[in-house]
Each structure stands twice: as structure tokens, then as C-alpha cells.
Amino acid sequence: MNVxxxxxxxxxxxxxxxESLLARLPAGTGAVASFVGLVREMAGTDDxxxxxxxxxxxxxxxxxxxxxDRAGERWPVSDVLVVHRVGELAPNAQxxxxxxxxxxxxxxxxxxxxxxxxxxxxxxxxxxxxTSGGGRWVESTAEDRDRAxxxxxx
Amino acid sequence: MQVxxxxxxxxxxxxxxxxxxxxxxxxxxxxxxxxxxEQRLGPAVEALKAENVRVAxxxxxxxxxxxxxxxxxxxxxxxxxxx
Numbered sequence: 001m002n003v004x005x006x007x008x009x010x011x012x013x014x015x016x017x018x019e020s021l022l023a024r025l026p027a028g029t030g031a032v033a034s035f036v037g038l039v040r041e042m043a044g045t046d047d048x049x050x051x052x053x054x055x056x057x058x059x060x061x062x063x064x065x066x067x068x069d070r071a072g073e074r075w076p077v078s079d080v081l082v083v084h085r086v087g088e089l090a091p092n093a094q095x096x097x098x099x100x101x102x103x104x105x106x107x108x109x110x111x112x113x114x115x116x117x118x119x120x121x122x123x124x125x126x127x128x129x130x131t132s133g134g135g136r137w138v139e140s141t142a143e144d145r146d147r148a149x150x151x152x153x154x
Numbered sequence: 155m156q157v158x159x160x161x162x163x164x165x166x167x168x169x170x171x172x173x174x175x176x177x178x179x180x181x182x183x184x185x186x187x188x189x190x191x192e193q194r195l196g197p198a199v200e201a202l203k204a205e206n207v208r209v210a211x212x213x214x215x216x217x218x219x220x221x222x223x224x225x226x227x228x229x230x231x232x233x234x235x236x237x
Contacts, residue, residue: 037237053236054163056229059213084236096237116237125236126163137164140233 001072002079005064007055009087012097017081021099026078033108035098035116041091052128052135053086053095060084060124067118071100074114075107082115084125114151121148155180155224157187161202164232168201184209184220187228206233 002024014036021032039051068080079101089095098115102108120140127138159174166172176190192199201207209216210229222228 055236056160056162056210056213056231059210059229062213120237121234123236124231124234126232127235128163137167137232138235140235144237 001077003065003068003072004081005061005068006083007057007060007064007086008083009085011085011094012083014094014097017083017097017099021079021081021101024079025101028103029078029101030103031105031108032099032101033105033112034100035096035112036094037096037116039089039091039093039095049091050130051089051093051095052130053089054126054128055084055086056124063122063124064119067115067122070118071111071114075102075111077102077107077111080111080115082119084119084123086125088130117144117147117151120144155182155222157222157224157226157228159187159191160227160229162229162231165201165207165230169195169198178222182222184216184222184228187222202230204232207231 014034018034064082064084068082071077071080077100081097081099083097085095096119098112100108100112100115102111121144128135129138155178157176157178159176161169161172174194178186178190188199188202191202208231210231211220211222211226
């Protein structure tokens, strides 16, 4: 399994990342699942809001690597790319990209969703919301924890 | 011995600092570190003792009684919210 993990401030281009993936895919690949997460704009408020993402350089990359390894043990995936942004992000900005290649779509879909679910609960990142009224650290949600733990029984 | 302590996100706000360099007695464990931090930070140390705070030593998560060594980096991590 080829794995690439990047934590960066810069935005990413899905097209460019996909082109790179296509160029290195092994023979026998039949499916690429790709997921992009965006900074959600809070509905019903015209307050200017940005998201600040903090990480722990080194440990964050390793925490993502551990998640990808677990996905690789569970599904026959040949290539995984995770790009996760840090720093200040405006509403609608791209925040995370997961691309998974496999021989068949079921493994690609499942591994991509598994990686995203665990990025929420196990990867070392912290989000802070900033509004004109100040800022607050985002708290982890029970829904995210439930989604990740569902893979243990499913 | 000397250890480097790092605080992230809400714990940096709670302690008012992102890192401290602390001198500890040889053979000190995490409990001894917390005692030294309590002298240094006062009541703010309570935030570090919350049940959902995880501790990493040299970027590996640890639990229970963990002995520290000279040069260790100890990080206090609040619940993560990535993705």
C-alpha cells in the first residue's frame, strides 16, 4: 500500500492530487474514492466566522498514519492520500482530502469513510471557531464518536 | 533532569502558556510532574487532570504510572476535533 500524508496550511487541488494518484496507480486498480471536507458555514448567521486548526507536528502525521494502516489491514487498498489543512480557514474552504484506490469500489468507499470517521476522533487536531464575539474551542461530538465506534462492531 | 512540557489548544488557554521547561527529580513520573506543575500553575493544573485529557510522552500516548527521563517531551492533549 502506498501512503502519502500531508498536513499543510496551503490549499490543495483535487484535480492535481487525482492526476498524481492516477500516475502512480498500480495495475489492477478499478476504483478511486475521493472525499473532500469543507468548513461549514453556520446557517442563519451573518457573523463573520473562521476556523483555526491547530496540530502537533509529528504526532499528528503519525496519528493519521495509524488510521490509514488500520484501514489497510481491513480492506485491500493500494493507495491512500490524506491531505489535512491547518491554520486559519474561511467558511467553504477545503479542509481535508482523502483519496483511496482499490481494485473494487466497495473497498475504496468503505476505507475512505473509515479513514474520515477516524480522522474526526483519533487524529491530533483541534478546531477553534472565531466570530466577531470572540472564539471557542470546538468540542468533540457524540455523533462523531458513535460513527467511529460503529466500525468496531460493523 | 529536565523535561519539556507542551500544552495544546484549550489547555494552552487554561495554563496561559504553550510550553514549559521543568526540572524534575530523577525517577519522577507523571504524578510528580503534575505536582510540580501545580506549584507552577496553581489551580489551572485542574484542567490538565480532566478525565478526557490525554498525555503523550515523546509523541506516544501513555496512561497510568509513566516514568519520565531526561529530555522527555510531555504533551497534554485535550479531546481532538479534526476532520
